[in-house]
Amino acid sequence: MRKILVVGGGYAGFYTAWRLEKKLRRGEAEVTVVDPRPYMTYQPFLPEVLAGSIEARHAAVSLRRHLRKTKLLAGTVTSIDHAHRTVTVRPAQGPDFAVGYDIIVVTAGATTRKFAIPGVAEQAIGMKHVEEAVAIRDRLLTAFDQAAVLEPGPQRQRLLTVTFVGGGFSGVEGFGELLSLATGLLKSYPELSPADLAFHLVEAKDRILPEVTDGPGRWVVRSLEKRGAQVHLNSQVVSAKDGHVVLSDGTEFDSELIVWTAGNAATPLVHKHTDLPVDHRGLLQVRADLRVGTETDPVPDAWGAGDDAAVPDLASPTHDVLTVPNAQHAVRQGKHLARNLLATLRGRPTKDYVHHSLGSVATLGLGRGIFQYRRIVIKGFPAWLMHRGYHVLAVPTWERKIRVLAIWLTALFYGRDIVSLASVQHPREAFVNDGYARAIAAEEEAPKVEVVESQKVATAA
Incomplete structure (x- = not known):
């Protein structure tokens, strides 16, 4: 053979x-x-994985399960x-x-296109794989938990500041879905308010979503800004060292979460x-x-x-x-x-690849979307339904289609799951160094320091 x-x-x-x-x-x-990797990532679902609308495993199609006659080498x-x-x-x-x-x-x-910008390699997360989408979601949820116990100030502001670099489809969809998740989370965090959130989308060109025409692109910018986001056009990231983002237009801010989607x-x-x-x-x-x-x-x-x-x-x-x-x-x-x-x-002639575009559709968050086919433009909720309908049909295998539909139906009645599992990225931390033990040890150390200091004062007197 x-x-x-x-x-x-x-x-x-x-x-x-x-x-x-x-x-x-x-x-x-x-x-x-x-x-x-032992799976194929269905990347159009990554923004919804990032927002918790789809389980991470449901955006991954197992190679061994569906390529049963193929030899697989990891x-x-x-x-x-x-x-x-x-x-x-x-x-x-x-x-x-x-x-x-x-x-x-x-x-x-x-591969993800990278530039030699200080701090990007150390601070940023990409958005090409399921693991990255899960990490972005968990970091945002963890930031909310940490910010809720802090007084208003620079530390809380940094935790709730999110930066996306790149205004293509993956960047805009991920940005819109994460913004939707963050604003929805405020209902569960009475300690926080919309004013605490800061979402920045940075694009080097003068427009976002190059796959659609200028009019729909401008509408998306206005839609994001009405929801509290800041869209920086004609701007580039100059530095992101230690999470301090500096843009070419002079804007500076601290950002706990930086997502890099600046093309391939x-x-x-x-x-x-x-x-x-x-x-x-x-x-x-x-x-x-x-x-x-x-x-x-x-x-x-x-x-x-x-x-x-x-x-x-x-x-x-x-x-x-x-x-x-x-x-x-x-x-x-x-x-x-x-x-x-x-x-x-089999000795037959080949045929050239010709495909006429079916149009462009993007999700901008729960219940929001944009669709364009030539001069036909659909916005808002109908476009969002079209996005979900198209991709549930496009994702390979009926097994994955049914799993995704089941998650969507569950979320319709009970909402998104807002549990962070960021600790799974460091599974041995709880075993090696329990959090409660650390807190108690720190508390026991504090009085000892005070006694030593008082003894020094008494001796000096």
């Missing part, structure tokens, strides 16, 4: 392998997927040597090892560690039929799709435009790649 190796188990990789499983004939080919591909049809895999434990293949499908995705960058694997052709941005050079190479010079037995590939957008009226790196394209490219790969195995 021919060996098909899929590098990356994200949208494009998962759907490629899933479709191949269903369509391959017995003994026709063997499929292997290499990914360090590890990271560190290099691709297509000339010799091998890749190097680095597992979490043990030495690197080589894996051979006959056909390779590169769907390694993208080419993955180092494709950019630097492969002999496959890449373009000037470090993206995999891909033809319209998703084979690696150019129209005149295709690379045999190599395919690519998703955020790491420069896929021509044949639906665009403008020449030399690439498809937008989003879930809508990645899912469809994965399915299309599988069909074309099967066609080549």
